Amino acid sequence: MRAIYLFKRDLRIRDNRGICEASRNFKELVPIFIFDPKIIEELKAQGERLYYVYRAVEELLKSIRLYCFYEDTESAIRKAIKVAKPKALYTTTSYSWSGLQRQEVIRKVCKEEGVEFVEFFENFLVKPEKVPLRKVYTPFYKEWIKDLYLETCEVQSFEVPALELPTLEDIKKELPIKPFGAFDPSECEKRLESFNFESYERLRNYPALDGTSKLSPCIRFGILSLRHIYKKAEGRSEQFIKELAWREFWYHIALHYPEVRNLEFQEKRRSIRWENRENFIEAFFEAKTGYPFVDAGILQLKTEKWLHNRMRMVLASFLTKVLLVDWRIGEAFFKEHLLDYDEIVNAGNWQWSASVGADPKPFRLFNPILQAQRYDPECKYIKRYLPELSSYPCEELLDPLRHRLTYHKPAVNYYERINMAKSLYRNF
């Protein structure tokens, strides 16, 4: 008797509860991964992200035989069931909006084919539904930390039968991947081992420094177990653990308020009339806002497919509260570029930055000039992404309103626009 094991956002063997459970109950497993063209099409500008997943599958292949499909989920599952004739299909529980839709398709196919569908909770430290509803992060955290699920598991030995199913080798030529070197799944463990948790709190806000873990793609695709990460951070950085809780907070909110996928968490702010001026949107997308700190952030995002958290907040705040552009447009822009893009975390953070989300503070201010002066005082970050400005004195780059640079003219005057934003928000 055998079971299919469907990998999703859990691209690892070690401490993977789904495989642990499947291998405990079955001597034979048929591991599969599906590159679904519908999902790939939605993220079409993201060949690098697909490459990251492809590389993660290649890494898995070093320890197990794995069958790979490049077709829609429903037909791939039917094909796998037809050939493997399993008793059950094991996978991890989905919590993301699109993951839940996909899970329903898989469940339906299993039912129609008479295959038991078994799902296991994974990729969170606490089940999002376990914490009693909390709309604010701090009370959520206090509950969350009491309920951590930290028990690791051992995978039992299992056989993978040779079957007439496609492999990565068979499909790889068709995949629209774009090779990319900045992040690689094979480096996750090394990054975790070498990361200095002790200095995290002190350094994490300075985008020019390597002060954050850069584990977000490893977490997004389940390359590392969260329990494993937690144990490395435990006793070394409470702040880091709080960041892991932020991720789970957004899932908790999305579970109770699924409408936040498209709508503002704060109902009263659903009627804000965003200006959405084309020239401002274009200046932002093209990194030509005239604020070097902001432009450097946009360039980091576009070139590295990852962005420092401080800069994510600065950019999101600038787009929404200074350029008065709808947060959904920014959310889609990040979706197009981020390697660690997570629909729930991204939407939650965009709403938070735009002061329309789950946040008790009515209006958060991120003045791009003060932010630059505080977090990039020597302009190392600005000059890294805008080397053409390297000969300018730093103080001029930090404040483009006071100093006229031979650079893109500031698209707007921050102080005028923020007053407009304040009065716009005051009405809601």
Ligand SMILES: Cc1cc2nc3c(=O)[nH]c(=O)nc-3n(C[C@H](O)[C@H](O)[C@H](O)COP(=O)(O)OP(=O)(O)OC[C@H]3O[C@@H](n4cnc5c(N)ncnc54)[C@H](O)[C@@H]3O)c2cc1C
């Ligand atoms: C507008 C905006 C959009 C964002 N979109 C995403 C996204 O699509 N995917 C994503 O993974 N993160 C997103 N974040 C959160 C955060 O910026 C990244 O997780 C972080 O920068 C990743 O870098 P790191 O791994 O070095 O983080 P570290 O500082 O080392 O933190 C460790 C881990 O904690 C989690 N984490 C940290 N900060 C947050 C946060 N604010 N919310 C949720 N989880 C957090 C991440 O899993 C991260 O890898 C967004 C933040 C903002 C402000």
